[in-house]
Amino acid sequence: MIARVASGGGKRESRIPVEDRLFSLVLALLATETGLLKAEILSTVRGYAERFDTSGQNANLERQFERDKDDIRELGIPLETVESPDRPGDNQALRYRIPKGQYDLPDEVRFTPDELALLGLAAEVWREASLSADSQRALTKLRSLGIEPRDPVIGYAPRLRVREAAFEPLRQALDRRQTVRFRYFKPGEPEARLRTVNPLAVVLHENRWHLHAFDLDADGPRTFLLSRIIGAVTPVAGSTFEAPPAGIQDRVIAELNELRLRNSADLAVTAGSDAEVRLGKRAVEGDEDAGVIRLHYTDAAVLADELAAYGPEVRVLSPESLREAVRERLRAVAAAHRDGVEEAS
Known part of the structure; x- marks a missing residue:
């Protein structure tokens, strides 16, 4: 998602979305204390590097960078221009940076637990973006130019990981x-x-x-x-x-929520058991005296896998299809253990 180094001058790749290019630029400018020259930005940052011409024909790219600078500032991001003390007035020697201290959240800003949970989900989707392969290549390129990125940029990488390889x-x-x-x-x-x-x-x-x-x-x-x-x-x-179509993610989640609400299961759980504690937190209805709870669920196979793992601590009262699915899993476990005993004997 972020800064990528082109493998050769003038190489053209598929068009990079504007928001992707702006994010890459912001991250690159946050990564350095001393700032980056325009040529360093155009040759290393994702969104520019793919179109950078090593022969110097980059007028269109430079105009794009000027527009991007204005867009970033309009977003309230403090992009600074630093003049070289050795070459005052030389635009080619100007360096660009974003002072991290001015970009950090104020100390008085605090997040509620719900807000932190939402940020955590966003981070999980991001999947360690600022430490991705693209970012690592960009930081390596910056180091090759004699620019040592600041360590705090690593703090932008979320710590959550997505487990599914797909x-x-x-x-x-x-x-x-x-x-x-x-x-x-x-x-x-x-x-x-x-x-x-x-x-x-x-x-x-x-x-x-x-x-x-x-x-x-x-x-x-x-x-x-x-x-x-x-x-x-x-x-x-x-x-x-x-x-x-726009908004498809919201539509899919709404459909999954509707499916979940249509499916309900009545379960008898053993008092004081692990099943009662864990499943009870998700119950939408319950009868403590009878030890019965009701759950909504989206996927019957997923729920059957979970319920079978509790063994005798939980019994499915309804629906019958879910009860039979749990029985099938328990029979498979029992058969596997029988086979293991017979082989060992």
């Missing part, structure tokens, strides 16, 4: 609007099936990542759990698609 290639496919293939295991099917899809949105719902996409084989929209994607996500060469 997340990053899907994010890249979304950015590039590129069709992808992957093998997907759907509960109830004997093996994973190959899916070819146009990714439209990746959303977090009930602490699980979901991909909403147009399934080319099924000729319709489908939503997939990233945790059920088996193996690599591979792009389909030369296959792209139109940008998804």
